[in-house]
Amino acid sequence: xxxxxxxxxxxxxxxxxxxxxxxxxxxxxxxxxxxxxxxxxxxxxxxxxxxxxxxxxxxxxxxxxxxxxxxxxxxxxxxxxxxxxxxxxxxxxxxxxxxxxxxxxxxxxxxxxxxxxxxxxxxxxxxxxxxxxxxxxxxxxxxxxxxxxxxxxxxxxxxxxxxxxxxxxxxxxxxxxxxxxxxxx
Numbered sequence: 001x002x003x004x005x006x007x008x009x010x011x012x013x014x015x016x017x018x019x020x021x022x023x024x025x026x027x028x029x030x031x032x033x034x035x036x037x038x039x040x041x042x043x044x045x046x047x048x049x050x051x052x053x054x055x056x057x058x059x060x061x062x063x064x065x066x067x068x069x070x071x072x073x074x075x076x077x078x079x080x081x082x083x084x085x086x087x088x089x090x091x092x093x094x095x096x097x098x099x100x101x102x103x104x105x106x107x108x109x110x111x112x113x114x115x116x117x118x119x120x121x122x123x124x125x126x127x128x129x130x131x132x133x134x135x136x137x138x139x140x141x142x143x144x145x146x147x148x149x150x151x152x153x154x155x156x157x158x159x160x161x162x163x164x165x166x167x168x169x170x171x172x173x174x175x176x177x178x179x180x181x182x183x184x185x
C-alpha cells in the first residue's frame with residue numbers, strides 16, 4: 001500500500017491530499033459520534049492514523065480543569081481494539097481458557113507491534129530535534145489495549161503555568177507536522 005493510503009475497517013481509501021484526508025476522517029468521526037474541538041490535536045491524530053497508528057481520543061489540556069496536559073489515546077486497528085471487551089469478559093469468567101489465552105495473545109502482539117511502530121516514529125522525530133526532557137513525547141501504557149502519548153513532564157506533574165502547557169501542546173503540533181511531511185513528501 002502506498003504512502004497516501006489509509007485503512008478504515010475493511011475499506012481501502014486512496015487519499016491524495018491532506019485536505020482530502022481531513023474530510024475523510026472528519027466524516028468517519030462524525031459517523032461514530034465523535035467530534036474534534038481542537039484543530040491542532042486533530043491534525044496530530046490524523047497524521048498518526050495516516051501512518052497506521054490508531055487513535056481513540058485526544059485533549060489539548062486545560063490549566064483550569066482536568067486533564068491539565070495534552071494527550072492522545074492510542075489504540076490498535078479497530079479489529080484488534082474490538083477484542084478488548086471480549087477479553088475482559090472472558091478473563092473474568094474463564095481466565096485460563098484457550099479463548100482467553102488466544103485473545104490475549106492477539107492483543108499483546110498487536111500492542112507490541114503498535115508500540116514499536118510508534119516508538120520508531122518518535123525516534124525519527126527526535127533524531128534531529130533538541131527538546132527539553134519535560135516536553136518530549138513518550139508512550140505510557142494503559143493496560144490491555146491502549147497507550148497514551150503524553151509529554152514526559154506531565155507524567156511527573158511538571159505542568160504549572162500557561163507557558164509550560166503551550167510548550168507541551170507545541171510538541172504535539174511539531175510531531176504532527178513531522179508525520180505530515182513524512183506522508184506527503
